Amino acid sequence: MSDMRDLYQEVILDHNKRPRNFRIIAEPTHTANGLNPLCGDRVSVFLDIQEGVIRDIAFQGAGCAISSASASLMTEALKGKKVDDVGPLFDAFHTVVTSDSECPHGLGKLSVLAGVRDYPSRVKCATLAWHAVRAALEEHQQPVATE
Amino acid sequence: MNDMSALHAVSATPATHAGLDLARIRAEFPILRQRIHGKPLVYLDNAASVQKPKAVIDAISACYSGYYANIHRGVHLLSERSTLAYEGAREKVRAFLNAASTQEIIFTRNATESINLVASSFGGSVVKAGDEIVITGMEHHSNIVPWQMLCQRTGATLKVVPFTDAGELILEEYERFLSSGRVKIVAVVHLSNALGTLNPVKAMIDSAHARGIPVLVDGAQSVPHLTVDVRELDCDFYAFSAHKIYGPSGVGVLYGKQALLEAMPPYQGGGDMISLVTFEKTEYADLPNKFEAGTPSIADVIGLGAALDWLNAIGLNAVAAHEHELLEYATAQLQDIPGLRIIGTARDKAALASFTLQGVHPHDIGTILDRDGVAIRAGHHCAQPVMQHYGVPATARASFAVYNTRDEVDALVKALYKVKELFA
Numbered sequence: 001m002s003d004m005r006d007l008y009q010e011v012i013l014d015h016n017k018r019p020r021n022f023r024i025i026a027e028p029t030h031t032a033n034g035l036n037p038l039c040g041d042r043v044s045v046f047l048d049i050q051e052g053v054i055r056d057i058a059f060q061g062a063g064c065a066i067s068s069a070s071a072s073l074m075t076e077a078l079k080g081k082k083v084d085d086v087g088p089l090f091d092a093f094h095t096v097v098t099s100d101s102e103c104p105h106g107l108g109k110l111s112v113l114a115g116v117r118d119y120p121s122r123v124k125c126a127t128l129a130w131h132a133v134r135a136a137l138e139e140h141q142q143p144v145a146t147e
Numbered sequence: 148m149n150d151m152s153a154l155h156a157v158s159a160t161p162a163t164h165a166g167l168d169l170a171r172i173r174a175e176f177p178i179l180r181q182r183i184h185g186k187p188l189v190y191l192d193n194a195a196s197v198q199k200p201k202a203v204i205d206a207i208s209a210c211y212s213g214y215y216a217n218i219h220r221g222v223h224l225l226s227e228r229s230t231l232a233y234e235g236a237r238e239k240v241r242a243f244l245n246a247a248s249t250q251e252i253i254f255t256r257n258a259t260e261s262i263n264l265v266a267s268s269f270g271g272s273v274v275k276a277g278d279e280i281v282i283t284g285m286e287h288h289s290n291i292v293p294w295q296m297l298c299q300r301t302g303a304t305l306k307v308v309p310f311t312d313a314g315e316l317i318l319e320e321y322e323r324f325l326s327s328g329r330v331k332i333v334a335v336v337h338l339s340n341a342l343g344t345l346n347p348v349k350a351m352i353d354s355a356h357a358r359g360i361p362v363l364v365d366g367a368q369s370v371p372h373l374t375v376d377v378r379e380l381d382c383d384f385y386a387f388s389a390h391k392i393y394g395p396s397g398v399g400v401l402y403g404k405q406a407l408l409e410a411m412p413p414y415q416g417g418g419d420m421i422s423l424v425t426f427e428k429t430e431y432a433d434l435p436n437k438f439e440a441g442t443p444s445i446a447d448v449i450g451l452g453a454a455l456d457w458l459n460a461i462g463l464n465a466v467a468a469h470e471h472e473l474l475e476y477a478t479a480q481l482q483d484i485p486g487l488r489i490i491g492t493a494r495d496k497a498a499l500a501s502f503t504l505q506g507v508h509p510h511d512i513g514t515i516l517d518r519d520g521v522a523i524r525a526g527h528h529c530a531q532p533v534m535q536h537y538g539v540p541a542t543a544r545a546s547f548a549v550y551n552t553r554d555e556v557d558a559l560v561k562a563l564y565k566v567k568e569l570f571a
Contacts, residue, residue: 003518004515004518004565004569005569007514008511008515008569008570013569013570017506038526039510039525039526039527039541040526040527040531040534040540040541041510041540042540062540063508063510063540064508064509064510064511065507065508065511065570066510066511068508119514121514122510122514125510
């Protein structure tokens with residue numbers, strides 16, 4: 001049971017039970033759906049981006065504790081951040097959940113998901129919401145870039 | 148099942164009510180000896196794929212190390228011996244299903260390919276625009292998607308027989324579908340992998356035949372758990388996979404009535420399925436070779452034969468009785484866990500219990516159980532429409548094989564209480 005607590009830390013259990021920013025943004029500037037076809041986890045992310053800053057971010061969906069808590073923690077981490085900071089933060093987070101290297105600095109609460117690295121089949125749960133955010137950003141940036 | 152304490156008392160002894168010597172049976176499975184995360188392996192994911200007895204592993208090894216060669220073509224001794232063993236396995240499958248002839252036994256890659264063969268070859272030549280194909284709401288994706296693809300190609304319509312919250316087909320709806328006069332084939336699962344429901348396929352076949360409609364039965368889950376007699380069922384096609392009946396992965400079986408198979412065009416073209424090829428014209432081989440293009444998985448087919456010998460020696464009736472006893476024992480214990488909901492409570496059930504636990508996603512259940520050495524399936528079980536019926540994204544599923552014990556059910560239940568404690 002003790003090693004299960006390494007994965008299911010209190011913060012994760014808490015965010016699973018009471019996910020933060022678990023709502024819909026009525027008129028998001030960016031939105032995308034993430035789907036884990038193998039396990040059926042699905043998440044929708046909504047962002048309100050003004051002048052390159054994430055003013056608001058929310059999510060909806062159904063998934064396991066790891067994917068729900070990760071989405072919830074992600075919204076807390078990204079709110080108020082610059083869009084340009086999302087990529088590096090995702091990279092750092094991805095490193096934390098996939099490799100044995102030291103936790104990069106600046107991840108804050110996101111580092112509670114580090115235990116996922118010992119459960120390779122669950123990495124996709126922890127990164128689903130992040131992939132959805134990246135899809136939301138790319139989808140809308142491309143048309144902007146061509147104009 | 149009224150006296151649970153009596154059942155607990157029995158669990159310490161190796162012999163079951165069904166008279167099986169479980170200690171001896173378990174000793175025949177090398178994989179079961181290992182520990183997972185330091186705990187004894189409790190393998191309860193048998194509906195996904197079952198473990199292999201030494202007899203099967205040895206048969207495959209003996210083929211490769213003793214007499215392997217390609218079949219149906221060599222004049223040399225090894226080819227003759229391989230051909231004999233391969234065709235011997237076909238006879239074993241024929242006897243296992245009580246089919247009339249080995250010509251009715253086609254080896255494929257798996258049950259999925261068996262169904263695709265029928266949908267493509269039979270469906271492709273018989274089904275036209277405006278026709279209807281009847282399946283049920285509790286099919287595995289492998290008995291949905293091939294028919295959907297056929298509908299897309301032909302302009303036919305898929306009719307889906309609904310089921311009750313208990314997980315039983317609504318047969319009135321089935322009869323209503325059949326009476327349209329447009330149904331060209333029925334495809335139904337014998338034993339549902341997501342619910343454990345044993346469907347009344349004999350009655351369903353009789354109803355369809357009364358209207359001249361052929362029936363395919365998806366037997367992927369059923370064959371390891373109950374005696375299947377294709378002549379008694381009078382089904383037109385029966386599909387299953389070797390890997391779910393103690394045989395190797397990579398081999399499937401399609402039983403088809405000879406007259407139907409003879410009338411059907413080949414599924415794939417290639418070697419072994421022809422009798423004469425010129426660049427102008429090809430004459431196809433007789434059954435069953437017409438449907439076995441290319442070199443098959445020779446050693447694995449022989450392994451399937453060994454699996455059937457092994458299972459016959461134990462006796463399918465004794466296996467079924469043991470698994471039924473385990474399912475009743477597990478169901479009673481699972482129902483006692485607060486917040487646990489069993490998905491699929493049909494009167495006729497076999498071999499598996501699908502369930503959800505309030506406030507805990509099945510994947511989290513699966514991960515936590517794994518740390519206690521308990522392997523279960525968590526997910527949609529390739530039956531997403533079933534999940535949609537119950538309004539759940541996924542379920543956890545414990546499924547049984549002949550080697551499982553009551554102690555293992557106890558380990559499952561104990562681990563589930565740990566899950567509850569963690570997520571309290």
